[in-house]
Amino acid sequence: MLEFLRSxxxxxxxVVVGGVLGAVVGYAAVEADVEHRIDEPLWVSVLATALIVGPVVVRRAAPLRAYAVSLAAVVAAMVSGVVPAVAIGAPITAVAVVLYLVAAEASWRRSVPALGAGLAATVAVMLHDRLTGRLVEPWTDSLLGVTFGWLVLVTGWTLGFAARERRRHAEDEATRRTEHAVAEERLRIARELHDIVAHSMSLIAVKAGIGNHVAEARPAEAREALRVIEATSRSSLTEMRHLLGVLRSEVDSPGLAPAPGPGGIPALVDRARTAGVSVSLDLDGTDDLAEGIGLSAYRIVQEALTNVVRHAAPTRCVITVTVAEETVRVEVTNDGPRVVRGPGGHGLIGMRERVAVYGGTFEAGPRPDGGWRVVAVLPR
Structure with a gap:
């Protein structure tokens, strides 16, 4: 609808521009001084005016053809004397208006020759009138006429070419932004896949080890471990299909599940408990969090729990997510064995990146009395 109204x-x-130029060109063709024109029927003047100005009205349909018609009509009208050389201003302006769109729409390989044809036509008209005796003014007046015609044509072409370049730069910038957004989205999906795989595989590995260890002595516990492995595997596959579907598709599919948020943290806690981690959870005011902040909080807790299951189980873990007016604070601590700070893996890097996106603060390291502590503060 907007495009229709714009057109x-x-x-x-x-139409308005063409009407104004048509009035001026028509006046020059009909009412010029008799010493600068030949006597011709009125319809010839009207036809010449229509051929000169008409392309201005229809120039958007075929700019290059409209320019060729307008320029040829100007040359024919001025060479035949229908429009005198002293009245070159209005006709050449009409040509320049069409030339503007040629430069704005066509490639420079077409617009530059079009400009050259207009400049050459201006010189040819002035020389013809000078050599045929229609111009009796000094040669300096002819040079001024040529200079004026060139100035008008070059101005029209320059403005059109500038508009084309500005539009091209805007399109390039939009393309760069789109590519950047795609790269950011792919990076986000890679982080999501890492979080899903790391968390699930760690839990599966722990439960598989338990099942293998107690398979003969405690078959009921082994079956429970297999049940957790099955549930975790199915859940992980579902999330991975969701993310890979987004990765393959250029547009979001309405059938995809929403991104996880703080509401999914209790399910993470239940899984960690099955791996032998005693988890205490405190969620405060997380219902109204924005989707991005909520997803980051969920992933930070998920990655922190993954590290607890992988490196410290069985142990005790405390998770606190506190929502204040301006910040969201996520803290995960465990009472595992004393550890030495290392360089950190992809999990810590992923958590730090999520916090950095929102300009928050992130700390992770061993506790003085043993265990590990992760604290992330996200501005709302």
């Missing part, structure tokens, strides 16, 4: 507006603007 109507531009066409109306061209």
């Amino acid at each position: 109507r507006y531009l066409f109306a603007l061209d």
